[in-house]
Amino acid sequence: MKQLIGVVVLLLLVVAPATAQDNVLTLITHDSFNISEDVQAAFEAETGITLEILPGGDAGQMVNQSILSKGNPLADVMFGIDNTFLSRGLENELFVPYESPMLENVPEDFVLDEEHRVTPIDYGDVCLNYDVAYFEENELAVPQSLTDLTDPAYEGLLVVENPATSSPGLAFLLTTIGVFGTEGDYTYLDYWTDLVENEVRVVDGWETAYYGEFSGASGGEGTYPLVVSYASSPPVEVYFMETPPETAPTASVVAPQTCFRQIEFAGILAGTDKVEEAQQLIDFMLGVEFQEDVPLQMFVFPVNQEAELPQIFLDHAQVVEEPVVIDAAELEANRADWIQAWTDTVLR
Structure with missing residues (x-):
């Protein structure tokens, strides 16, 4: 009996780290990315997913790194590829398509890829x-x-x-x-x-x-x-x-x-085995909570029309x-x- 209990405990010790690891979603992004601790905590509480942030340098460096690691990506999701580097990412087939239902609140002018391989998140x-x-x-x-x-x-x-x-x-x-x-x-x-x-x-x-x-x-x-x-x-x-x-x-x-106008996008990296988790992150990033966090974290504008700007932007930002x-x-x-x-x- 003691031997059986010992085997069970050993199995739990082996399985637990793997299970925890399965709940980690890695986001590669540029060095200017920032998110409030409470907003990240809200995503993790809602989904049971632990979000790991991987700094990738500036947008160009990040895209180049991802091209070199294509098929065996460094992360599951990329955020921060903008319209000046977008075609490079698309031509190198970095992303898998995902059309978020949250796009219904985003003006079509921000959707630059009809196949939805990337999703607009913010603009400046x-x-x-x-x-x-x-x-x-x-x-x-x-x-x-x-x-x-x-x-x-x-x-x-x-x-x-x-x-x-x-x-x-x-x-x-x-x-x-x-x-x-x-x-x-x-x-x-x-x-x-x-x-x-x-x-x-x-x-x-x-x-x-x-x-x-x-x-x-x-x-x-x-x-x-x-x-x-x-x-x-x-x-x-x-x-x-x-x-x-x-x-x-x-x-x-x-x-x-x-x-x-610079538009920043998020995309699910081809080769990830966490597509569903990645989709949840894309949806969250388009949600009002994240979108209203964007202005005072990265000093850009949200794409979701339902997100309200902070008063300081209303008073001093020009359209x-x-x-x-x-x-x-x-x-x-x-x-x-x-x-x-x-x-x-x-x-x-």
Whole structure:
């Protein structure tokens, strides 16, 4: 009898870890991902699934890692692939289709894959940001178009990020391509030539541009009153101030055809044996609880129309009505050439 009990105990010890492991779902995501502890706990309590977060670098690194491990994925679900890398992920068959019933609350404009291999989760607009005090003190009109930036009135006022090393830098390059095109009498390269003549400053990344060069950032010591950032940057400025002001010290230019919309997606990675659990996570990420957590965790906008924005976003975020959009397949086919042409024009 004692031997039988011993065998049973041994079996339980062997089976228990495997069962616990079966309830772990791994999410690979970019380094900017964040989720409130109580929201993650709610998902785990509702489903009995333990969510494990695997940082994958920036969006490009994450996609490249997943392509290299295709068929034997590092995780079960990916979050953070955006429309600038989407076609690469789809062409490499990284994802399996899943049409979440929660998509009924998401505008069709965000659904870029008709086969539902990826699901839109959030979006943000890359726009010009400006130092409100600088423009008021100098009685200078805020630029309302990309062309305005080539005016001598704005000489030496703009700092941008290198599109080869920065996601917002790439988004701004794509904005100029969407507006000026690649063929004709005046192309995006002609535009960038004019920006160079107007003494645009180029730095490697967003953090350097925003906190190192931009004069409007909290704690920043920069001298440039114009920077490429996000439409959600002004509420962030207010959010992190010890004594929040009534008006944000920065604002975004949201005039038509001046911003590029980035949409972030989640997808179930091909090769996972936890498809049902992954589907539950996708549904949860589209639910109101997660969607309302997004703005103050990642400072982007939810795609679910039923999610309410926090008051600080309602007070200080600006809505982009006409963002620039470039077809994902066209982007994938030309990204490297566009960046190389930009490098030859601007940096050499």
